[in-house]
Amino acid sequence: MSPTYELVLRFIHPGDKEAVVRSHNKALAGKTPHNIKHRIVRSDGEIRTVHERAIVIFDETGKPVRMVGTVQDITEQEVIQETLRESEEKYRTLFDNAADAIVISDEEGNFLEVNRVACERFGYSKEEFTHMTLADINTSEYIDSIPEKIKQIKEKGQAFFETQAVRRDGTTFPTEVSSVKFSYRGKPAILSVSRDITPRKQLESQLLQSQKMEAIGQLAGGVAHDFNNLLTAIMGYSEMLKLKADLDKKHMNYLDEIIRSSERASSLTSQLLAFSRKQVLQPKIINANTLVANIEKMLCRLIGEDVDLSTVLDPELGVIKADPGQIEQVIMNLAVNARDAMLKGGKLTIETCNIYQDIEYCKAHTAASPGWYVMLTISDTGHGMDEETKKHIFEPFFTTKAKGHGTGLGLATVYGIVKQSGGHIWVYSEPDRGTTFKVYFPRVDIVENDKENSSEATKPLKGNETILIAEDEEVVRNLIFESLVIFGYDVIKANNGREAIEVFKKNADGSIHMLITDVIMPDMGGRELVENLEKQKTNLKVLYISGYTDNAIIHHGELDKGVAFLQKPFSPHVLAKKVREVLDAV
Structure with missing residues (x-):
């Protein structure tokens, strides 16, 4: 039985029947050949996909008499093509929505295709990329290495490296590139995934800077310790010489000059100790305003008339726990630094505010921890600094000032004080755009009443108690011995801790009333x-002395409760006063 048109239509899938009929009608009308893909439903219910092609044969009058063609079952091909389409869509989705820049290039470095992120990151359109090469997005110092990288990828199948990329506007940024060899449209190609590692490099730089500052701090603390031992002897013996009645005025002036120079040297070591966070703080609950x-x-007198000082203070500012004298030192040092950057005058602004640093901020700033802070901002309109200068500004003795104008310890001191007070500091500056220092101190929610006895009566400095000295530096040990003997004390010397224990055992009758010991000894x-x-x-009375402190008796800059401490260098008079204070304490 020959199939009729109606019988054929019966096998066409209901969803495709209208399109098939329309294609038939166009062919019959002589407009187009019949060419359509559609589904059919077999007698057993299975759905298949076919490709129908047919032409219409017309008689002499133009009337269609028959349709001749083929019906090809393309079910398997359609499944394969659909799978390929889905795969292509998945690839395209991943390609265009990846967080990193992805580029495909040939083995000569010419771009074949790029994703959306690559366009956004480098500033070019996809069309522009097709006329560019890998050399166009790398800085000049990395261009020469491109052929070698391509060779490595061709030979080993992959490569992983870092490079410095360049955007359309000329700005550069560090990238981490992972490249693999693969086939693209039947030809050898290279797929490269480029990740912007600027945040990671910034964190690495902060970590390295922190480690460097820590190492310099250790060195500075050690130098200050040794120097303070020498200054103790110089200042102490100079003052003892002044007690001699037979010195003429000329020689007395010599001694005064020695003492003044020693005091200036002591000021330098104090700044080194501040930088290395080895000084003793006297923290209180204070309001920065x-x-x-x-x-x-x-400050107005300090910065001069050519600089306009303005303050913007938050009336709701929280309180911090810090040494008020040290925080004043931070403000003054930063103000002096700002003044020196505005030789022709300018504006200095001091601001305070409460600020919360969240986890995202802390991820980008390794020195910070999440929480509430009091921020002290000091800004100037001076000549500013470049990136290389900013890397070194907190290092001891680094200065951009002319010889004789500053020691290079001002900002180092600021850094040490801020760190020892539990805070952190950041600088923002560009050449000819001024400088802003932002200092953050942890905000506290407690209130303490600090009561000080300012009217302390003058007490006698002499005594007759027995004092044991444990000091490994001979010159300092002898100075303390001679100083205390002058004030009437019975003094026993020990070269170190173990010798002091033996001496104490020999005086087991309790005749030793007090111990003076260096904090740090071998x-x-x-x-x-x-x-x-x-x-x-x-009930032994103890006075600790040291050129700098460590965690033995001080934590976070504060003396352990009940600990008496005297910072080197000191004069015989200051020593005698402190000894009497410790002996008379209840």
Whole structure:
């Protein structure tokens, strides 16, 4: 039985029947050949896809008499093509929506295709990329290495490297590139994934800078410790010489000059100790607004008439726990630094505010921890700094000022004080755009009443108690011995901690009233010595001395409760006053 048109239509899928009929009608009308893909439903219910092609044969009058063609089952081909389409769509989705820039190039470095992120990151359109090469998006110092990288990819199949990329506007940024060899449209090609690693490089730089500052701080602290021992002897023996009655005025002036020079040297070592975070702080609950207001007149005199000082203070500012004298030092040092950057005058602005640093901020700033801070901002309109200068500004003795104008310790001191106070500092500056220092101190929610006894009566400095000295530096040990003997004390010397223990055992009758010990000594430090002696005498009076401090008696810059400490260098008079204070303490 020959199939009729109606019988054929019966097997066409209902969803495609209208399109098939329309194609038939166009062919019959002589407009177009019949050519259509559609589904059919077999008698067993299976759905297949076919490709129908047919032409219409017309008689002499133009009337269609028959349609001749083929019906090809293309079900399997359609499945394969659909799978390829889905795969292409998935690839295209991943390609265009990847977080990194992805580029495809041939083995000569010519771009074949790029994704959306590549266009956004480098500033070119996809059309422009097709006329560019890998050399167009790399800085000049990396261009010469491109052929070698391509050779490596061709030979090994992949490569992983870092490079410095360049955008359309000329700005550069570090990238991490992962490249693999693959086939693109039947030809050898290279697929490269480029990741902007600017945030990572910034964090690495911050970490390296922090480690460098820590190392310099350790060195500075050690130098200050040794120097303070020398200054103790110079200042101490000079003052003892002044007590001699037979010195004429000329030689007395010599001694005064020695003492003044020693005091200036002591000021330098104090700044080194501040930078290395080895100084003793006297923290209190303070309001930064009050500090700024208290020293505003002094700052005006300090910066001169050519610089306009303005303050913007948050009336709702929180409080911080810090040494007020040290925070004033931070403000003054930064103000002086700003003044020196505005030789022709300008504007200095001091601002305060509360600020919350979230986790995202802290990820980008390794020195910060999440939480509330009081921010102290000091800005100037001076000549600013370039990136290379900013890398070194907190290092001791680094200065851009002319010889004789500054020691290079001002900003190093600021850095140390801020760090020892639990805060952190950031600088923002560009050449000819001024400089802004932002100092952050942890905000506290407690209130303390600091009561000080300012009217302390003058006490006698002499005594007759027995004092044991443990000091490994001979010149300092002898100075303390001679100074205290002058003030009437019975003094016993020990070269180190272990010798002091033996001396104490020989005086087991309790005749030793007080121990003066250096904090840091070889083999046995002052803290360990005291713990040993307190087993023999629980009420032993102790005075620690040191050129710088460590965690033995000080934590976060604060002395442990009940600890008496005297910072080197000191004069015989200051020593005698402190000894009397410790002996008379209840």
